[in-house]
Amino acid sequence: MKPTISLPTFPKTVEDWWWAQAKQKWTEVGEEKLLNLIRQEIVEQSDRFNKNRSFESSSYGKRDLSIISYGNFYFSRTWIATLFGIAETISRSLWSIPKNGPIRILDIGSGSGASGLACLSLLRNQGVTNPVELHAWDYSSKSLNYLKDLHRSCSDLWPNSRVHSQRLDLRYFPEEKVKQKFDLILFGFSFNEITQDQEIEESTGWLEQSVQLLKRSGRMVITEPAESEICRNLHTTTYNVVTGNKDLSLMAPYFNGLPCPMTLKNSKYFSHEVRTYKALAHVEKINRLLHLEIREVKFGLSILGYEHPKVEDQGPNLFRLISPVKKRKGTISFMGMGSDGIEYLYEFQRRDLEKEMINDYLAMERGDIFRIIGSLSPNENHRIRLLPSQDIQPLFVPRLKN
Numbered sequence: 295m296k297p298t299i300s301l302p303t304f305p306k307t308v309e310d311w312w313w314a315q316a317k318q319k320w321t322e323v324g325e326e327k328l329l330n331l332i333r334q335e336i337v338e339q340s341d342r343f344n345k346n347r348s349f350e351s352s353s354y355g356k357r358d359l360s361i362i363s364y365g366n367f368y369f370s371r372t373w374i375a376t377l378f379g380i381a382e383t384i385s386r387s388l389w390s391i392p393k394n395g396p397i398r399i400l401d402i403g404s405g406s407g408a409s410g411l412a413c414l415s416l417l418r419n420q421g422v423t424n425p426v427e428l429h430a431w432d433y434s435s436k437s438l439n440y441l442k443d444l445h446r447s448c449s450d451l452w453p454n455s456r457v458h459s460q461r462l463d464l465r466y467f468p469e470e471k472v473k474q475k476f477d478l479i480l481f482g483f484s485f486n487e488i489t490q491d492q493e494i495e496e497s498t499g500w501l502e503q504s505v506q507l508l509k510r511s512g513r514m515v516i517t518e519p520a521e522s523e524i525c526r527n528l529h530t531t532t533y534n535v536v537t538g539n540k541d542l543s544l545m546a547p548y549f550n551g552l553p554c555p556m557t558l559k560n561s562k563y564f565s566h567e568v569r570t571y572k573a574l575a576h577v578e579k580i581n582r583l584l585h586l587e588i589r590e591v592k593f594g595l596s597i598l599g600y601e602h603p604k605v606e607d608q609g610p611n612l613f614r615l616i617s618p619v620k621k622r623k624g625t626i627s628f629m630g631m632g633s634d635g636i637e638y639l640y641e642f643q644r645r646d647l648e649k650e651m652i653n654d655y656l657a658m659e660r661g662d663i664f665r666i667i668g669s670l671s672p673n674e675n676h677r678i679r680l681l682p683s684q685d686i687q688p689l690f691v692p693r694l695k696n
């Protein structure tokens with residue numbers, strides 16, 4: 295299946311830059327010792343992200359070891375999640391890139407810059423030449439310094455762009471400090487941390503304030519870790535915000551402004567993307583003794599904007615893939631969220647399919663969007679038998695270049 299949009303792989307210069315930071319900081323230490331130092335820190339960070347989930351300013355933004363370890367291990371992952379989010383913003387959420395004049399991007403909880411810089415690099419990769427301002431907010435001044443150094447050192451990736459960083463504790467929304475509006479507002483795996491101690495009403499209020507900073511033509515792109523409670527909060531909060539503001543719409547992950555159904559009923563599924571990518575050489579090395587998942591990035595996504603979402607036909611023909619593609623008992627099956635907000639189970643008989651088609655279906659990724667041509671008849675359990683003649687057209691199939 296041909297991709298509908300090709301995304302650049304993670305830049306080698308950025309990978310090398312992070313490794314150079316580690317080597318410069320601990321000049322006396324040999325490679326294996328340095329890798330072990332980083333591994334120890336990554337075990338702590340992994341536990342913090344996946345088990346205890348308690349964050350404060352000292353969590354990983356105060357010590358060089360924490361920032362450099364994150365840079366060498368997690369940075370490429372959130373970078374890639376952002377590429378997919380921005381690809382959808384450009385190609386499906388009808389964001390019209392300003393023709394001229396500066397593009398203003400605000401990266402909230404920017405850390406050392408994986409999301410904001412990924413966005414700059416993708417805009418340049420897509421041939422956007424306007425000047426770009428990246429405004430980065432975080433309470434870790436050390437992380438912001440790394441962001442600025444990296445931006446300066448790899449300037450070929452984002453020519454004609456400037457970084458403005460601000461150290462802010464974002465638990466309190468910095469209302470009076472912001473004078474501008476932005477074309478893009480990004481939260482890269484940071485919304486859940488910033489609002490970690492808040493009830494849903496409070497985080498809704500917080501997001502309502504931040505969405506005021508968006509231009510009428512702008513988009514807010516939120517990526518979050520694919521953990522059920524975090525995704526539930528994301529989709530509930532974004533749904534509350536658009537319900538309270540009739541000018542604002544949900545542009546993704548679903549269709550016609552519909553919310554994720556997990557906000558309306560206690561669905562056992564929670565939506566998130568699962569994208570495969572080739573891990574970087576240094577990530578492989580660090581992971582050698584850790585055995586963490588490094589070949590997939592899983593993330594929840596929400597895109598908001600003040601314009602009306604694309605009007606799409608409603609029903610099972612147009613869907614977003616929300617489950618793995620399963621090959622069993624002579625069938626190929628997968629779940630999709632239809633454009634009417636219903637979860638459908640689609641099923642092919644394998645014996646009817648050519649090998650090439652089977653490979654195509656097995657290569658579909660969670661988050662891809664397709665349209666099936668021909669009439670479909672779901673049964674009462676929303677299960678649909680597909681015929682081999684029923685063409686599945688790719689509408690949003692982003693892939694990283696090899």
Ligand SMILES: C[S@@+](CC[C@H](N)C(=O)[O-])C[C@H]1O[C@@H](n2cnc3c(N)ncnc32)[C@H](O)[C@@H]1O
Binds near residue numbers: 481
């Ligand atoms: C998981 S990191 C993500 C960093 C970056 N966006 C990325 O994509 O790699 C979360 C970031 O949110 C920041 N953060 C968390 N709570 C914050 C708060 N209350 N105020 C400011 N920044 C905060 C942390 O310092 C950290 O840089």
